[in-house]
Amino acid sequence: MRASGYKTVFFDLDHTLWDFKTNSQKVLKELFTETGLYRKGLDFQEFYQVYNQINDQKWTLYRQGRIDKFRLRKERFVDTLLHFSIDERQLGEYFESQYVERSPLQTALMPGALEVLDYLFEKYQLAIITNGFASVQMTKLKSTGLEKYFTTVITSEMAGANKPEAKIFVAALKQTATKRPEAVMIGDHIDADVVGAKNAGIDQIWYNQEEIVSDCKPTYQIRELTEIIELL
Structure with a gap:
């Protein structure tokens, strides 16, 4: 059944349009090799797994307002x-600076992203709602050519608030001159994107790539981005 009545489609960026996993892993492998961590007996896959766990923990604290972006960036690689057991703060700071500089320049997108955006661009106003840092996210949009799709x-x-706080969604409605029934939010994160939009009174499309089971029932659920073409 095709949804109707929407004027504006809000998108999350990382893991929804921009292939965070592919892009991040590529840059981290470059830095791992360049800094010679393998000579210290480290295995890249183990390093990558540990980093992701720590980074996810930091981002959860950031979404909850318990740490700021400066602490997140200062601590995750250290x-x-x-x-x-590598107590080298300077090396951690080098990883951070290079990662933040290089990763936004990577251009891998989630499967079907361009096809879906080409389709939606003719029918809806498109906007991004992201917890990512402004300078980094704008670079990603420019590097991938996605900026042309979003008003x-x-x-x-x-916004002065992180997803899933309602405040950031309200700010998005205001900036796009959209009423709640006229908007739908598309994202991969059940709490930040789905619960957040639901609490703000906005319909949601959960891009549930890994078929995660959740008690939260989104307005719509998809596994592939291209399903949006049949839905909207």
């Missing part, structure tokens, strides 16, 4: 190295 980009820094 803590990863400490896990392997508005709302970041947590701009």
Whole structure:
């Protein structure tokens, strides 16, 4: 059944349109090799797994407002190295600076992203709602050529609130001159994107790539982005 009545489609960026996993892993492998961590007996896959766990923990704290972006960036690589008993803060800071510089320039997108955006662009106003840092997210949009599709980009820094707080969704509605029944939010994160939009009174499309089971029931659920073409 095709949905109707929407005027604006809000998208999350990382893991929804921009292939965070592929892009991040590529840059981290480059840095791992360049800094010679393998000479310290480290295995890249183990390093990558530990980093992801620590990074996810930091981002959860950031979404909850318990740490700021400066602490997130300052700690995630230092803590990863400490896990392997490498107490080299300067090396951690180098990883951070290079990662933040290089990763937004990567261009891998989620399967079907361009096809879906080409389709939606002719029918809806498109906007981004992201917890990612403004300068980084804008670079990603420019590097991939995605910026042409979006009239508005709302970041947590701009709104003064992180998803899933209702405040960031309300800011997005205001900036796009959209009423709640006229909007739908598409994202991969059940709490940040789905619960957040639901609490703000906005319909949701959960891009549930890994078929995660949740008690939260979104308005719609898809596993492939291209399903959006049949839905909207």
